[in-house]
Every structure is written in structure tokens, then in C-alpha cells.
Amino acid sequence: MMKTKLAILVLGAVLLSATGAGAIELKFPPPDFQTPYGLPDLYNPPPAAGFGWWDTVILFGALSLATWFVFKSRSRRGLFLLSIFSVAFFGFYRRGCICPVGSTQNVMAATFIPDVGVSAIIVSFFVLPLLFSLFFGRVFCASVCPLGAMQELVAIAPIRISPALERVLGLGKYLYLGLATLGVATGAGFLICRYDPFVGIWRMGHSFNMLLAGGAILLLGVFVARPYCRFLCPYGVLLGWMSRFSKWHLDIPPSPCVSCRLCEDSCPYNAIDMPTPEHLVEDPETGKRRIRAYVFLSPAIILAGAFGGYMMHEPLSRLHPTVQLSERVAAEDLAIYQEEILESETFRAGDQTTAELHAEALAIRGSFKKGGAWLGAFMALIICLKLIGLSIVKKRDIFTPHKETCFSCGRCYPYCPVEEAGATT
């Protein structure tokens, strides 16, 4: 008993002296106990062990299994069951953290901001799906990503939307990626995590608005399959780029295609390209001129984008909490708001002066000028590339999945009659 007490007192003395708190003034001096009494231990449990590298191992296993289902067994049911596992494990059990989608930000933070580190496990979560994508296509999206798997499970009565609409809405994910990068680079925070629509569902509780958003996306997902993956997912952009160059990729008929168009109908993602007609409708010269025009114009478009992004620095900078606070304080000083909010009240009680706060906010806004220009240029570049890509008609003889947009979900497998023939013979 006495030993414990002594240990605690020594610990306390070390703590107090180490922090220069010798001058601490206690209103009530600690008692000098007459009866034997030892100060209780400060109970400080270590961080929950988590899964450590087991997370990575399980991710690797799930990715391998998904690859096997896509390429070897060609089993939609296998992928479906794996989806259920992913939702249950990565989603509800691991509560959505750790996830490769969010890890993008950690890696970016470690790249952009000095002194910010990222643990090897998080890097492995970022890299593994990309590597798999580089070799096997987006098998991660198929059934390993809990967000994708969840949406795949609810996509019961999907309708097809027009390919043009699909492409323009798809710009959303590039914008989200750009914004998330900007958020990380300027220290505004992890937007992808903040606006993760499903994390509230994994945890059975979150802000009411985010739960509603998650529910709405899932409800929409019953009819418009995978809305988050197709139109918002920032990590999907990277996976798509990798998958575009993938060594192997899911293909629909292992034996010759009979062009029955059943697969095209089965795909709710507009991810199956049809064979090109034998006779081109457009004079090839017109097409070439168009491409030349786009290439010629693209520097101007990119500059316009950069200008637009630069002009946006003011609203964009409000992503940053310091800028928000600074604006709020300025507005209060101008008597626009009569009430102080908790943030401004705390700020005013603190040591920082208004001038310092404003100076800090202006410095941050300065970084948004640069970042906004980059964001605008990036979006313009994407639009240019899309336009050029849409001017090149590749020659295709059979129905092929589009390597960038195909989620390798295997929905087309059961539809292909050739496959059946192949299986029975």
C-alpha cells in the first residue's frame, strides 16, 4: 500500500516538476492522511489493440478472393457473398475505419505536410487495392470495399441512365478528389471522412444529417446502382486510372461473342462498350479535326479553369475552420451577428488577438489561391481529356467491359449465353 502511494507521489512530483508547474496553487492542500491510505493508481488503458497487420492480411485475402471469383470461378454468387462479408467485417465490425478510401488523405497529408506521418498499415491499405487494380481491374470495388459492397447489395432494381448523363455526373468524383486534396493540402481537414455517407450506418449513430444522407444514397442506390462509386468516390478515380492499364481484366465471353446484347442490358453502370459499326458515320477527317481542335484549345481551357479556381479561393477557403472562425469574428465585430457562438466565445476568451486570427486566416486564404488554381486546372484538364477521349472511336468487334468504369461486379456473367455453352461443353 505504502509503496503504491510513494510511487504515485513520485510520479506526481515528476509530472509537476517536469511541466514547470511547481507554482501550482491548490485552493485546498492535499490532505495528510492519518489512516493508511494510498492514492489510487491513475488508470490509463493503452489504445485498443485493433487488428494491426491483421487488417492488411484480411484485406489482401479479400482482394485475392475477389480476384479468384472474377477470373477463375467467374462466380457472381461468390462476389455477392464476399460483399456481405466485407460489409459485415470492414463495415459493421471494424466500423468503417480503417478504409482505403479514407487512407488516400493520410497518404496525401504525409506527402504535402512536413512532419505529418502515416503508418505503414494505412499505406498498405492505400496501395494494395491500387496494385490489384493495376493487374486485375477494380476487384476491390467489386466486393471488398465496404461502401461499394453495401451499394452493390442494395442495387436490386437498377435502371440504366443515359451514357452521356453518366459521363457528366461522373465528373463529380474528380471534383471531390480535387476538393479532398485541397482540403488536406491546406489543412482544412479530411473531407472524405467528414462526409462519408455510410460511416454513420456502420456505427449505428452519427450526426443526424449524415445518417439521412447515407440513407438517401442507399435508397437511391436501389434504383440507380452505386451512386457514390460512380459519381462521388474520389478513390475510385485512382482505381479507374490503374484499372485502365490493368494487365488482366474481367471479360464477358471467354469464347466468341454472339452479340446477343444481353450483357449490355445486365450492366447498370454503362460500363460495357458495344462493338463499333463497320461503317463510320462521320468522316474520319472531321473527327481528326475535332481532336486537333480540342488539343489546340486545351491549354486555354486549362488556363480558364485555373483562373476560375483562383477566383474561387474565397468561398473555398471557408472549408478551413480557422477561416470560418475569422469570418465569424469579423462579422460579430461588425455587429452583423448579435450572438456569439461557442467557437468565437472561446476564441475571445483565449490569448490570440483578433488581428493574429485574421492574419492567420489571410495566410490560409493565400494557400487557397494557389490550391484553387490547381484544382481548377485539374478539373479543366480532366474535361479536356474526356473530350479528346470521346472523340476517338476505338475499333471493337465484341462487347467489352470498359476497363476504367467496370466495377468487376460480375453481374454480366449469368447473362452471357456463350458462357453457358462454354460451361456445358
Next chain:
Amino acid sequence: MLEKREFEKSDFMWRLSTAVTVVSGIFSVIVFVLLAVNYLQIRAVDPIDNEMITQMRIEYSELPEQDDALAKRIEELDLLTRKAFFASQNHLRVGAGLLLVGVCVFLIAFKNMIRWKPELPELAEVPTADREFLAYAQSRRLITWGGVTLLAGGLLVSLLTESLVAAPAAAGLNASSAQVTLDGGVDGIEPPIAVAKEYPTWDAMQLNWPSFRGPGSSGQAHFTNAPLDWDVEEGRGIRWKAEVPLPGTSSPVVWGTRLFLSGADEQTREVYCFDTETGELRWKRTLEPFEDTPAESPFVNAETSYAAPTMVVHGDQVFAIFSNKDIVSYDFDGNLVWGRNLGISDNHYGHSSSLLAYGGLIYVQLDQVEEGKLLALDAPTGETAWVKKRDWISWASPILAHTPYGVQVILCSEEDVDAYDAASGKLLWSQDCLGGEVAPSPAYSNGIVFAANEYAMASAIQLTGSADAIQTEILWEYDNLLPEISSPVGDGERFYFATSYGELVCLDAASGEEKWVEEVSDAGFYSSPVLVGDRLYILDKEGTMYIVRAGAEYEEIATRAIGEETFATPAFMDGRIYVRTTAHLYCIE
């Protein structure tokens, strides 16, 4: 290995799954609605800070004796709210689980519903050769438009959002050319003091009587040759006497040979210019309503009047403000320069704070219940140069203090004394030392700010520290006698003030020691004392001027009656005193 989609029907399975789909769907919707309602309820009713219980607890703790019945009631209510809270929490948890199960069942049944009533795939029209090409063309168009929309939307948003930090302009009141809001001018904004050259220097201001209680509202006259002897009944020493058309408690201000005064009743607001030599009314201007001028004048207390704030002279302009917050500027010949209304008055005695001017800025202390603020208006244009939020109401006027740390505008409010940088408006320091309904303005002399109010305390605030970080400390406090309306004045060694009960009080500036107290008047003082050399001039409510020695010992010098009710503080200029009574204007020589 390969599972094939079965194009087969089963009517029974279809019916069954349809039924389950419908039931589970309805179930999920109901659970969701209940959950949402429950959630919002929990959010609205916080059991930790239940107002009723808190109120009861306060009541309980203030009771002189133990009240077991109340204690029991509190306990019961407390238990009840806790129970309700935990029940709601439990409902949330169970509800979330039920919703999850309901949705799962719904999804499975829905899937089966579709599976068991399969429709053969409806293929789109046979692909024409140009379908893909058309889709590409459409995509290009849409993406182009998407890009244009993004750019246009972005530009529109950036135009619509205006930062208050970088460009404080239009956000403040009706202002459009605001220059400085940043405390300390972070963005390198030139403080408006740069134009001060065109405005009278401090020396020039001291040779005149530009504002309430003289230059900088200090209560100190530069000329020490004020008359000592006059007699109103005999006309001895009275240079002239003039009628003032409309009433008002505002005091006269003088620049050169012009004396300016404001007067108002409920409907009419007027500015007068008198010739100081002859007492002739040079010009009179009646204010036309401005754009935002309220149709009816806000209520004012009879003793406050509709023209309580004193005018200010600055440069070649005069400025007047009235109880309805119309502020107007004329040049010396009575030509309107600008005028505007400063917004709704929320002040239960009526606006009474006088104007102050320095370095091209007109300071307006608009302390009131809601939306109180300190405005600095650009003198030539009347536009808001900067604006500072004020938290408390008051009826006091701002003073200008030339401190070792720069020129400060010092204000009293219901709670504290605040000092702002005269040029930038940066809040330099704030001292919590007042209370009650504050009408006396502060006084500054020799590094000490003196502020007092009846029902509170008189405090001497010592300024220390550096110009970058001014520190304040309460040097001493005094609460024996306190001023209610009349403002104090200091001569460096002592502070003097007058009470509404007719006492004159002198305190030692360094120690707060009561040097002398003299009950001189039965009528009481509303007008403020003015220090003229080593003499103190003060008018009581009945219009009797007491002239006493400003020193460590009380010494009566003279008592002269004007004989009319007086609220205003007289102006002192080169051997003359200008006194405004309720009805007349006197020039005493």
C-alpha cells in the same frame, strides 16, 4: 460452378415475396419515422440541463430554511427526466436495430420479388450504326456544358460570397466605402488618419470649443480668462441673449465666430448657427427625412429631449445627431453636405450620446439594447469608416484621450470602460468596473481614466504596459458619493465631479482620497463641471453657476445666477461663456 439466371416463374413465391416486401417496407418506414421523431425529441429535451429543474434548484438553494417538500419534488422530477431520457436512448438503440433488420428483410424480399416474376430482358432498339457515335457526341456536349456550368457556378459563388476579413466593405451597415475593419489593419490598409492633415490639429481644436465639454470632450477650457462677475437681471456682463426656437438639452459648440446648436421636438429637427459677436441667428436648417428615417420619432424621456446629443465641429463642417438617429452635416454656411439615418433606436430614455470628431472621423457611440455599436464616419462623405460591436447600453458620450500609448477614444457602458484606437478602431483595452444605467462620460488626465456612475463605483484606471499591449489596473475605487448625469473632470492631480443631489466632490487622483465634499446646490447638477485654469465652473439645474477653486482645499469663488432651468454644459471661449438654458442662449462676457 456458374449459376445461371433462371427465367422461370413461380406465382406462389412471387406473391409471398411481394407480401413480405410490402410489409417490411411499411414496417421500415414506420420505424424510421418513429426513430427520427424520437431523435429530434431527445435533441430538443436535454435532461442534463433541464431548465425547470435548474430553476427549482436555484429556488431551493435560496430558501432560508430547508424545504423537504421542494427537495422531494426536485428529486422526483429529476428521476422522471432521467428515466425519460434513458428510455428514449433505449428506444433509439432498439429502433436502429429494428430498422436494420427491416431494411435487410425488405431488400431480400424485393430481390426475390423480382427474381420470381422475371421479365425477359427488354433490349433497346437494335443498335443503329450511329448510336455509339451519337452517344459520344451527346457526351461531349454535356461535358462541355458541365464544365461551363462548373466555371460559371464557381465564378458566381465567388462573386456572391464576400469575405469580411479581406474586404470589410459593404457588410457594415449602409456603408459602401468602408476602409478599416481589421483590428490593427492586417492587410496593410492605410488608416484614415492619413487624411488628418486637412482636419484641424489638436492645437486648433483646443483654441475652440468643438464638442460637448470642449476639445476632445475633456471638460477643460484652453482659455482661462472666463468672466467671474455678471448679473442677468441688470444685464451686466451679458453680451447678448437669444431665443432658441426649439428645445433641447444639447450644449452649444463654437468655432471661430460661429456658435452651433441643435433643437428638436417630436416632429421637427433643427440646426442653428448663431453669430458669437451679436447673437444673431445666422442660419437655421430644418432636417428633411432621410431614406431610412422612421416616420415616428422613438420615445424619449422628457429630461433627455429629442435633441440631447451635442453637435461637433470638424474641419469646415458641423455635425448633429438627434434622438431618431438622424445624423446630418452642414458646411459653415448651412449647405447640406450629407445626412443619413443610423438605424432603429433601442434605448429606453432616448439617444443622448454626443458626437466626437478627430482626424477626419466622426465617432458615434450607439450603445443600446440590441445591435449596439461604435461607428466612425468619414467626415466628408458620412460613410462608415469602421464599426465596432458594443455589448452594453449606455447614455454616456465618448471622450478623446491623448495617452502615451496614442490617441484613444474612451467609452463608458453599463458594464465596462472601453478604449479604441482613434484611427483604426482597434479595441485597445476594456475594464469591467461600471454598473447600472451609465450617463456620465469618463474623464482622462495624466495616464488615469476616471469613470463613475451612481449605483456602481467610481474607479481610477491606470494605463500601463506598452503601446502594443496596453494593460489596465484599477488604481483605486470610491463609492461614497457618485455622479448620476454630470460627467467628471480631472486636472492631473485631482478628479472633480458633481452629483444629482448638489454635492461637489474632489478626489485625489493618485490615492482616491476624498479631498473635499461640499453640498453647494439644492437643485442638483445635470450639467458637467468645466475646468477653467484653476477654477471649476458648474451650473446647477436651476441655472446657478458655482465657481470654486480647483485645488486640494475647497474655496468658493463666486455664485452667479442665470435664473433659468439648465441641463446643457456651457462653452468657454476667450473671455466668454455661452450658456444654453431651456429657452435661451446667453453670451456672458
Next chain:
Amino acid sequence: MSKTKKFDRRDFFRGTAALAFTGAAWGAVGEKTEGTVWQLDPNKCTQCGRCTTHCVLNPSSVKCMNQFNICGYCDLCFGYLQPGSRARGTGAGDQLCPTAATKRAYIEHPYYEYLIDEDLCIGCAKCVNACLVFGNASFYLQNRQDVCINCNECSIAKACPSDAWSEVPASQPYIYLTGDKSTTI
């Protein structure tokens, strides 16, 4: 798509991309491989109460702790009793803690020991504030690492008005009181 195909330009590109990618990512890890956890600095805490409401967990992973070597073991503990509580009873109605998580035990006259039942504590900081204002300020909030699920972006950290939250090395997951905390709220 045949696997027997020769190593071509695309393969080279892929291989390079894969290597560059992995290399860059591991480079980002560098020497800063140690994991971090979220923690609040009790010396910056202003007891605003958001730790209770903004945690993704319910109840919050933030709990109150008592630093015993600062504690005055008072009989009239303002962190324990409601202000104005006459009876100084141990009933929930007399306690400041809304969940009765503060436990009081008699040691010797006139000293009482105060322990926190962390299963009940919701991290509302009422006792922390009361002890700061009236007492020795021995109560303080800490994020309990055994409960916290260590989100990538902590919701409380985002909502904290006094910037008290930060990511700390997992090996030193707690921040103690230093005693130089401001008494203004």
C-alpha cells in the same frame, strides 16, 4: 489477354507504375511509422460539453479522470455536489454528475475520495468545470483509448472550439494536467 504474351511496353509501364507507386507510398511512411491516436489536452479544454455530443460513439469515449495528487479530498466537493445542495446527500438528485458517475467514499474525517465510474461517465465536463472554478482542478477529461475507435478524422476534434485535440503518438496516449491552466472560461 493471354498470359503467355511476351513482356510488352504496357507491361513495362505497369511494372514501373506499380514500383513507383509503392515506392512513393512507402517513402511517405518514412521514419514516421508510429501510429497516432486522438487525445485532448486538458490544459486547453474549456469544458464546452461537445465531447459528449460530438463523439461518434454513444456514450462518448471521453471520460472524466481525477488526478489524485492534486485532489483536495474535500467533504464539500463542488465536482460532486449540486451547487446549493443542502443535505450533501449521495442521492442522484444531490449530485452534480448527470449520470451519477462520480463515486464518493469516506476515508477519514474530513476527507472523501472521489472515483469516476467510467461506464457511466459521458464526458460532459460539468464536474471538471466545477472543480476548476471552486476547487483544485483535479478533475479533467481524457479520451479513453480503450473505448475510442480512433477515427481517421475525429468528430470531436473537428468540433472542439479551443483546439485542444490533436493526434499524439500511440505510445504516449494521455496528456496530464500541468496546472498552468487558465481559470477563465
